């Protein structure tokens with residue numbers, strides 16, 4: 001029997017500018033993307049985000065194909081059906097076939113909408129690696145602060161989730177990891193996104209989801225204003241993307257039948273305000289914060305082609321629908337013909 005088509009979507013950090021990635025002056029920061037992945041990819045140099053530039057709302061927009069207008073800092077689901085719901089309902093897939101690995105507690109509702117005819121029970125399972133770690137260490141983690149920092153924008157926004165029972169079940173039943181193995185591994189990791197990639201690889205091994213969505217967030221450390229930390233995070237994310245692609249080449253369920261998409265959720269600001277430094281935030285909505293890139297590589301995708309025509313964030317879901325054979329009927333973007 002032919003293996004099932006697999007799709008992995010990776011959002012390249014919480015906001016990365018072209019200047020530090022694919023623009024000539026940024027390319028030294030992304031050696032893996034530039035030399036290993038991009039040459040195998042169809043690459044879109046102008047991927048536009050016309051929506052609200054907050055990480056949760058932008059990721060929700062990527063996942064629904066509609067520019068969502070929900071409150072970025074509230075624990076609420078996307079308003080429109082997610083790609084996970086279309087995928088599972090149309091193709092009659094089990095819940096184990098769609099998973100999200102998301103960076104912060106604020107993303108706990110990203111897996112499904114409450115849309116009538118879709119909604120609860122029809123979306124993706126969401127794994128929040130930081131929450132797993134805090135459950136595994138019973139909330140008394142020492143030396144894990146660098147992995148547990150929840151977001152870089154609103155220290156007040158830390159929704160209380162479940163008591164830990166659910167996460168320990170995810171860890172042991174789904175990921176097949178004991179608490180002690182998990183915390184031992186976590187000890188060797190340098191960032192939350194490294195933890196996310198570790199979890200994503202476990203999911204690929206244990207559940208082999210056909211639709212796997214990983215949201216990276218380390219890059220958003222840029223809000224601190226420290227350029228060196230922002231660059232470190234870009235370099236790390238570059239390395240982690242290559243590591244994930246390598247896993248897709250070596251896992252038997254994924255080798256040869258996987259298409260991977262990599263794109264930032266949006267760019268960052270030129271931040272024209274007095275005292276602004278051009279990379280720190282994403283609040284002016286200027287071209288640098290709205291224009292970014294996307295690459296697609298692997299099964300069914302042409303290699304080494306660069307497209308300069310503008311595409312939109314909300315085109316992703318219709319494109320995934322056309323590739324995988326489901327109908328995202330409420331999505332407002334257009335499928336990208338160059339990828340079909």
Ligand SMILES: [Zn+2]
Nearest residue numbers: 014015153220
């Ligand atoms: Zn941010």
